[in-house]
Amino acid sequence: MAITASMVKELREKTGAGMMDCKKALNETNGDMEKAIDWLRENGIAKSAKKSGRIAAEGLTRVAVSGNTAVLFEVNSETDFVSKNEQFLELLNTLQEVFLANTPATLEDALNLNVAEGTVNDAIVSATATIGEKITLRRVAVVNKTDAQTFGAYMHNKGAISALVLLEGGNEQVAKDIAMQVASMRPVYVDQSEIPAEVLAHEEEVQRKIMAEDPKMAGKPEKMIEGILKGKVSKHFQEECLLDQEFFLDSKKKVAGFLKENNAKVVSFTRYQVGEGIEKKEEDFAAEVAAQMAAAQK
Template structure:
């Protein structure tokens, strides 16, 4: 069954019209990823958006101590609570626990000892006193070598956080610029060598199907078509690769050129946007009021 919520999700991913989305889902038996490709192949949608709707509230944080960096996200139900002093103090507690214990996974993180018990108990107590569900959604710990350096940046107080490791010229401005670039342009990979082969093959298949639907391509030599397809694949992944992106402070310059000029190299990066990929529960207050009256 093709539900309204499924159609809505596809519209948000592709920007295509409601009827086109419904048809795509029908043609693809309700499979949303296949429906995205179907719309692209028909020329109705250019591409899926890189991230889902940002819905959940809370804050993320990136911090550095010596050769260790941490980045984590804590979710709350409302933005109001995320600005609460008690919530901010909880972030301090989580940060200290992550640095002190360097847990390997979420289970180990929640078991970290704090002054008030385990980290899980501290979060549970915060949930009880604040009155909203508070969760440590994810975290990562990065270690750097002595000849490497960190770039950390938090946008809007932690709505987006970035932790990146660089090598070469240890310039605080270069490091911050790279972290800001990643925050604003949300790359997925450092360069094209990092893109998995199956991801490239999937995109090649999509582009080949788009070609088949284009009457202008009919009768063109295979070598020419192959070259056009490779060009389209390259263009598709351009904004997903940090090195190929336009530098946000100078659109005439690529990030790779900026780094080369400054004798620096990005070794890794992690970017958290609060709530990405989480579907927020939709509330119909009129229906809620009516149900309470009837009850």
């Protein structure tokens, strides 16, 4: 398989490895991105194996709470200029109101809800025609709580990132602090018990290969090796598990410790970041300017 520059660039962004190492990894794995990440890690080259989605689309996310109901949603546009457009912001206000009132279970349900323009989908089509850019409702999540539970909501940079946390116990300030933790530190799971078995098995396989190449492991009893393996796998997932992360307001504490001090327990969390996982065409501005200058001279 031919290895392209964009493939090398993507692998560099995902691993932090050098360009030539990324190219070699892709050649060694016939262009398979996931296998190339593992190859770099197994050879001690990758700085990070965190597979965060590429941030490429524009728009805004929104989180809002009303009583025992909270909603998160993301609306995308083609350029970041639209996120400051009054009509775009008014569309988000309309969506927030209708989603809180009707609690849609799916994206399809959300698009079919009734608003002044007809349906939510009609309102989005209308905004696309008026603003002049493609506008899309990408995703929506509704979370309900009991009277005894607490919501924590946080929006960063006017909606570049939105986070919602549901707690048992604690209070609104504790919940907001944890929502800020989720927004800034990007956990994937509440704790390691949530990690899917296949994800754990994959990481164990990677760590076994790394340990097999480590001369310090030679001659160690199997029981000891298994213990070391378990520790390495656990350490790998600490950054992805909310309770294992360092608390952003006090690096001497883990999030689990902060919650315990405040008699709180995380039930769930949701985090949206604008455009995560969506690729958009990269613009070559130098080439664009050169083309415009050439056209002007004709």
